[in-house]
Amino acid sequence: MDLVPAPLDAHRYGDGKSIALGPGTALTAGPGAEQAERWLRAELSAATGFRLAPGECGAADAVRLAVHPLVTEELGPEGYQIMVSPNGVDVFGGGPAGVFWGAQTLRQLLGPDAYRRAPLAGRSWQLPICQLQDAPRFAWRGLLLDVARHFLPKHEVLRYLDLMAAHKLNVLQLHLTDDQGWRMEIRRHPRLTEVGGWRERSMVGFRAGGRRDDRPHGGRYTQDDLREIVAYAAERQITVVPEIDIPGHTQAAIAAYPGLGNTDVVDTAALRPWTDWGVNPHVLNAEESTLRFFEEVLEEVLEVFPSTFVHLGGDECPKDEWRASPAAQARIRELGVAGEEGLQSWFVRHFDRWLAERGRRLIGWDEILEGGLPPGAAVSSWRGYAGGVTAARAGHDVVMCPEQQVYLDHRQADGEDEPIPVGFVRTVADVYRFEPVPPQLRDDPAAAARVIGAQANMWTEMADSARDVDYRLFPRLAAFAEVAWSRLPADPAERDLAGFERRLTAHLARLDALGVEYRPPTGPHPWQRWPGVVGRPLEGPPPAV
Template sequence: MIGELEPREYRQSQHTALAAFSKRSGLMSVAAVALTLLMLSGCGHSEQLSSARIDTPVNVIPAPGSVERGEGRFMVTDGTQLAFGDGAEGKRIAEYVSDLVRRTYGVGLGSSGNTGNGVIQFELAAGTSVTGPEGYSLVATPERIVVSAHDARGLFYGAVTLWQLMSQGEGGLQVPAVTIKDSPRFDWRGLMLDSARYYQPPEFIRKLIDLMALHKLNVLHWHLTDDQAWRIEIKKYPRLTEVGAWRVAAGPAAAADIDPATGKPRLYGGYYSQDEVREIVAYAASRNITIVPEIDMPGHASAAIAAYPRLAASSKPSPQVPADWGIYSSLFNVEESTLTFLEDVLDEVVSLFPGAYIHIGGDEAVKDEWKASPRVQARMRELGVKDEHELQSYIVQRMEKFLSSKGRRLIGWDEILEGGLAPNATVMSWRGIDGAVAAASAGHDAVLSPHPTLYFDHRPYDVPRPPGRGRVITIEEVYAFDPAPAALSEEQRKHILGVQANIWTEHIRTPDRVEFMAFPRAAAIAEVAWSPVKDWDGFSARLPALLDRYKALGVRFAQPAPSRPLDPFRRTSHELSLCSDKIPLSLEDDAPVDSQGGERAVFLVDIMQPCWLFKAADLSKVTSLVASVGQVPFNFQIGDAVTAIELQAPATAVGELEVRLDDCNGERVAVLPLAPAVGNFAVTKLPVAKIAPREGRHDLCFTFTRKSVDPIWVIDSVQLQTSSAGEAE
């Protein structure tokens, strides 16, 4: 589920389909963005959140609640002893911090029962003056360090802070003399990872868990099922992974990539066995992280329906797992056998994930198939529900009762509010903050995860790689978000469990790209969720030390590319201006298909209006133009909105690239035939086009003629050539 702000009825109309896909594409109007940021900038717990800076800062993220600096420093050397008493938890945490210190600083720590001077002591102490199970105190003097907490969770976070306090200085590794008392602002401090669109191997999931722990994030929301894949093994229904975990990627390049073992197009996919899930869940628990699995219903069901067609509301379900992005109309039917199927799935899921919450999705369930199905309409009458929204609510309430019988709580995206909310359900609000406000006002718990600010598939910088949503969401924007809606009373705010950022992976194909999109923005949301301090300048000052730790740990984090002046005669698609911003995306090329076969190009394009402007080009000496183009599949489910895409009739069978002067209705100054590019799945350099010099500066508009929306022809780069360069060509 990928989002827009405002709730809306799912009607099969041009406006609604486009809005729905814009939601999937992470888009909204400029006015809506501005309104959201304005609303959020005024949010906060008045008794908790402070905009004041910490007077004695330390290089710790998230910022601790209380810091008092002392005199001197504690030196950490090879053989410095860790004392942890007799408890297994203390020993586990001491081993954890010892491993971190060895990997990042090359210093080996020992272990001892001695609690005197020269040691780092971890202790579980009932009388510790910190609040909550995740709170801790850390007292460092030149003689010794003591980390104490009521609970092993707090002890773990104290160990994380201790590691961050360490730095290489004169004389070796050192910890400043300091007294810290710290506890989190919110209980739910999460990241969501979408493993349905693209599969990440278990070793990467463990790495992500490790990195979350170092930011004191404690919830991994694991998106395991969607239209494009079913990624979790269910023993009772093996076809869910045998069929549902595999798809042929979209486009002619993938269709032409024949697997010699089958003689058919190569399948992309993968899934997590139950043994792998158990291992990952246990690993997460050792890092104080609870995994919340998501099993989508009643929408985003195409992969499950491909595996078991009897589950479909449609009389003609597709037998293949689809590869398009966007919103499919595929819904589960509401037969008793299908509801039993869903309960059977949840029964196995509950056995694998011991955490309190199970996420059932509930978003973007376009009701067209239910409306068109005589059997579903009859079933509605049997159940006594008045409309399709109440029918979805019936399913949600049924699943909520089932999960409650297993000692678990249901959580879903904010659409589960529509038609009536199940009594004990928790709402994850992604369409702005409205869902959380409505849920908390009605006495339900909520987690804030609003688009676009906390959607990490938006690019962190205006760079072409890696691909992602067209809009840029900076780390500063993430840090500015406050998950405490001012619209709620103090009593209602107690229902806000916390905050979560989402990593949707439609355009994040590889694990290293997930890291790039997640970090360091995850550090910003971690501080938002943990710290009572709101201090962007302080956070910025502490960030370089964190980035150094990333480097030591081998994290591929985002950082801005060095700025360089634009070439006055050459532009890439990302350097050109888009003519519109209806659905702008930074899309990766289709080829080479083999990820080892070379780097793919990335194009910035508005899929509703593929049109680019080379602004203020000096044409006084330009005599020719060279363009490199690519083609990407139109694999986007936008319903009837596709009819709003204007097509320019081609003069030839395969179409042309047209160049017009000053605006897109201006004089046509060049036409470049697309015939040389038709058979090439990668970037093609088109033949040189002659143009007449023009005095002064002019905008140049680039559009493609074509007979259909598929494929989307895209600009890779444009080169304007002067007379000498043109002759050289």
């Protein structure tokens, strides 16, 4: 049946027979299945032209959605069962999420034309007589979208939520702020988007190429835009986790409010949102007024985003300004912390407590381990597995997203045809071999259980449009989705790569119907190349796990 991601168990019956959906097909839902019913009716009605109105649930072609306690008990709230028989279609979920993921699989069973926005003439709609049982491996199956470096309009974010749902991914980490742009409206501090929301120009490729586009770039989301994104995601069983980067990656904020910076060593009034890529030397100061400023920012973030986790970055915070700043050195002595590393840890710990007091949890990049990890914090392990291993062994939750494995802005092949080559070569096969629980944890079940999931990260320094993001994400995101959802062998060498590649060939037809501009298996189309733009290639293969 060529399903992606692969289900736990799937069988066809009836010697290849199928049932047909038609203009009279009914779609009904029991308690807890209403969201899935709304979504499935909207998508399939558009593709087929059928009303799929509620009707007689006993009809031979009726589609019935329901939460079932036995599925809850056996497969958990995200698990589901599908039974297609001559008596119709039953989708049973362990909870609302399970029913929704079952509805996603049902759409796959109908073929690629089920992903179109309008019916095509001469199509018939067949479902194979079959039975499926499925449940995810990980609770956190994430995608990071960097909308700070290159802004994605709201409709594109909504489109990526649809694509995530089609692949059973359930966490969108929205990277809203960085040196190059601040994207979220903050009512009490409007200059964050008025000044920090756009830059004068952008670097094209990496700095070694010396190219600039000399075109202003910017954009922002109003709080109502973000509420809409959150609600749209929730209808698709996706949680949106906001990321507000502190204390590094903050030049756009400092440009808007110079008093946030280290004014005794830098003329912060002269700063503008950064037009380069890379690690920026300008970081926040550690004054009480700066803490209050970001508490006010986060109060508005919490109003918009109901997610338990709030990502506060914590990565790539150079300490040079703090070393040179008499005010920062005085602050270190006042607080009694161990130097500049201790100052960053104090900064992160403050907001860990602040969030915990409001019923939320801090998650940050693995640099928050330096100087001591706050007691309730979770870790996004990006610099390989080591940070995640350390955090898991110490009893902290971990999301594995190592740069060497699942940074999907990295190039997909060697050679000059890859547009703006970045980082390590990571093919579809490489992503399929990614294993979120590293060997170091497999003999420690308690620590291994702290790996709550995995995340693919899409940074946009080298992707200035949704077309570029599509190219870098797909089809590798389909491989990642199977790793995060399916119960694959822990040893990547034992995985059925050939079987996945066969199913992926069929899956590409679904992506075609959705209009996704993925990288073809044979290499980029001519219009997907960017000849002569220098990237940031790294020497040699990525380091071993």
